[in-house]
Amino acid sequence: MNIDKAITEMQAVLGDRLSTKKSDLDFHGQNEAYYPFTPPDAVAFVQSTQEVSDIVKICAKYDCPITPWGVGTSLEGHALPIKGGVTIDFSQMNKIVEIYNEDLNVRVQPGITREELNAELRTTGLFFPIDPGANATIGGMTATRASGTTAVRYGTMKDNVLALEVVLADGRIIRTGTRAKKSSAGYDLTRLMVGSEGTLGIITEITLALQGQPEATAAAICDFPDVESAVNTVIMAVQMGVPIARIELVDAMMIRAINNYSKLDMVETPHLFMEFHGSEAGVGEQSETMKSITGEFGGGAFQWSTKVEERNRLWAARHNAYPAARGLKPGFTGLTTDICVPISQLAKAIGDSEKDIADSGLLGPILGHVGDGNYHATLLVDPNDPDMIATAKGVAHRMAERALAVGGTVTGEHGVGIGKMKYMAAEHGDGWSVMADIKRALDPQNILNPGKMVQVN
CATH class of the missing domain: 3.30.70.2740 (Alpha-Beta Plaits)
Known part of the structure; x- marks a missing residue:
């Protein structure tokens, strides 16, 4: 690796958007978890797919590692440049490219966050349902195959990504998938890239499926004497086909943390947090069904509400669970x-x-x-x-x-x-070596987010 020559050539492409400032390097060497501080040698603030391609070609020329960066909310060190090299920061590629209202899909750049996307979609009557808790970027969510609180109803990122634009390790720009709801045309390269954590290609555009905003939404909460009772409630609800949008278990210790952090007074026993989407009649029916099920398994008071402020208060407390836990x-x-x-x-x-x-x-x-x-x-x-x-x-x-x-x-x-x-070997057996073969085929120099996902050396 000749990082100095790579930096010089990248500066010719990006100008002052190729940074070697200590503050930028330090910021991109941090993570949300306990992994050691690991700064890159340079940070590229890209603004277009072509710039990403140009940067990748330069890095391939000098065997320079490349690590994509969204907002750094991942929890397993995905965005840490553990081999040095260049971090590609997508914060300036954060636009909606086009909304297709009638088809219920949208094309976006990778740097837009899920909250920014839904704020833009609000006037269209549509929304993007995947909610990992953190205000992650759509690119990062796609790369890690994120899911979250709404997966029980709406699935994960693999179920909601229709197509991608991807820069490969040699700088080629490819498109995978289409805006059609299904296809039988060839290998499913979209699914291959979703969850690849930047090791097979760098995602520069995502086409997402959207949902219509529900007519009514209700949130509910119920306490239980123990975890087993709460989980058995969930199993019964799933087996009965209750279309719950969210159903979260929070144990007694986490309730204590949330009470302290969010200034609530919930009883310190396991709880289920729930949310229902649909028509007004459908939401009411779902809520009554869940109230009946919780009662069968020893649940306490079943409290539900369609008021926006009460729903927001409940889910804000849930989404603040990580800082609440650290507050203990x-x-x-x-x-x-x-x-x-x-x-x-x-x-x-x-x-x-x-x-x-x-x-x-x-x-x-x-x-x-x-x-x-x-x-x-x-x-x-x-x-x-x-x-x-x-x-x-x-x-x-x-x-x-x-x-x-x-x-x-x-x-x-x-x-x-x-x-x-x-x-990975214990979970996938020989399948893990097949993943390594795919990595070698698409990234023979091992410059794309090296040291993650697979072992190729």
Whole structure:
């Protein structure tokens, strides 16, 4: 790698939008998790697909690593330039290209965030439903195959991305997919790129499926005596086909954290947070059905409301769960992990994790997108205490092993990045080596986000 020559040629393309300022390098070397600070050698603030292609060609010429960057909300070190080189920052590629109202889809640049997109869509009667909690960019959400609180009804990014524009490792610009709802034409390159975490190509445009804004929306909350009762409620609702838009499990410790952070007074027992979308009659029917189911499993008062301010207050508290959890131990950071299991195994998986966390002596609030068997633990650690970090990693490791043992996955939505690579062989077997073969075919120099997802050296 000859980074100095690469930087000189990239500056000729971008001018002062190719930065080597310490402040820019430092910002792009940080992450939301516990991974070490790892700054790049330069940051490219691109404004077009052609500029991305030009930068990639220069990097290929000098064997310079490239790491895409959205807003840095990923939790497994995906956007850390662990091999140095150039970070491509998409903050200036944040526009809606075109909205197709009648077809219920939209073309966007990768740097637009989901909140910015939905704000722009508000007047059209449409919305983009995927909500990972953080205000992530659409490019980052696509690259990590994100999902979140609404996946139980609307699916994940793989279900909502119709087409992509991608720059390959040699600088070629390709388009995958179409705006049609389905196709049988060739390999599904769109699905290959969704979830590839920037290791196979750099996404420069995304075509998304949209939904009509529901006529009515209701939010509900219910407390339970234990996690098992709450999860059994969810299983019954899923089996009965109740079309819940969101159904979140929050354990007792996380309720305590949310109460402290958001100034609420919920009883400190496991809760389900729910949301229903549809017509006014449909939302009322869904709410009454869920009220009946919660009662069967020992649920407490079932409180629901269609008032916007009350719904926003509830989901703001849920979306602030991570800083709320960290508030339980000021100065500590969160080693946050997630797994996903068949829903029949969910209650036992969460119970085993709660016991393991308690036995470890750590604080580790749990919440989950339980409608699809996915849950998260935020293990609070002193970043300057290697023994505590090792203990937390042990807890996370056992969570992953238990998930694999029951036919689950080591990550339902955080992705692989750096942190989950060690489990890929156990989860995929020889399939992981096939992934490496694909990586070598599309990126023979291993310059696209190297050191993530697969092992090619």
